[in-house]
Amino acid sequence: MPVALVTGGGGGIGAAVCARLAADGHAVVVADLDLDAAERVAKDVGGTAVCADVADPAGNADMVAWALDLHGSLDLLVLAAGIQSDVPPDPGLDVVRYRRALGVNVDGVVFGVDAALPALARSAGQVVAVASLAALGPEQANPVYALTKAAVVGYVRALSTPLAARGVRINALCPGFTDTPFLGITGRLLRKQKMPLLAPDEVAAAVAGVAAGDGTGEVWALVPGRPAYPYAFAELPASLRSDGTEAALKPFLSAK
Ligand SMILES: NC(=O)c1ccc[n+]([C@@H]2O[C@H](COP(=O)([O-])OP(=O)(O)OC[C@H]3O[C@@H](n4cnc5c(N)ncnc54)[C@H](O)[C@@H]3O)[C@@H](O)[C@H]2O)c1
16 A cells, blocks of 8 residues: 655645545555644544654654654655745745744755655655645735745756656645635635635645656646646746857756
């Protein structure tokens, strides 16, 4: 039975991913800062729960060690833990909130991959990082959040080649607004404007679809009413030398 570890698995999208992966035949380890929530989800999906703060390297090491102690291997790491930045684009940056947003949304991805890589390399496993449409949009009301998710997209694209050398795949999914507690008051505003929202189950299905593919370094976008699709980034123009000849930036600057 393949083994999946899901961060942020105690709520919202992560909980839906746990349910979907369990239904698809994975043994699921539910990692969350909120242990009670993780235990509730684990009970529902027949998995196990572990308390982990993804902003902390030790938390990531512990959750991977827990999964390995329990199951002996790890095939799929889904990085769904994330927070709203709550840093308004006004003068007087709230440095504590800014650092926390980067800690959870960016460090949580970097530390999570780092902790799981040896196990994933042994199983030819993979990572799916839940970024956001805010990275591709970008979300102007929430620049720090957009910054963190753009960082995830850049990291996944850049990391895919070195990970491929170890037989590990990594992809990102960028969902649009999804109906979870994460949206807070924005959810009410969006509903008032009759803006369609994704259901967590739809995002979970897209995560499962990305995991079932064979690509790497891909960034999948997902909006309500449409199937997930691989987002196409524009190619960079070649540099021009002083003699007018072109110097291709590939392979120095390319996801592939
Ligand atoms: N809801 C949306 O509209 C939306 C859209 C695009 C992307 N996303 C992204 O999807 C992911 C999940 O969002 P959601 O809507 O399910 O949010 P949510 O708030 O419903 O759930 C997030 C879960 O992550 C956990 N968590 C928070 N900080 C943590 C930490 N430091 N360590 C471990 N767990 C932690 C929470 O306890 C919670 O269970 C996030 O990365 C978010 O940025 C959400």
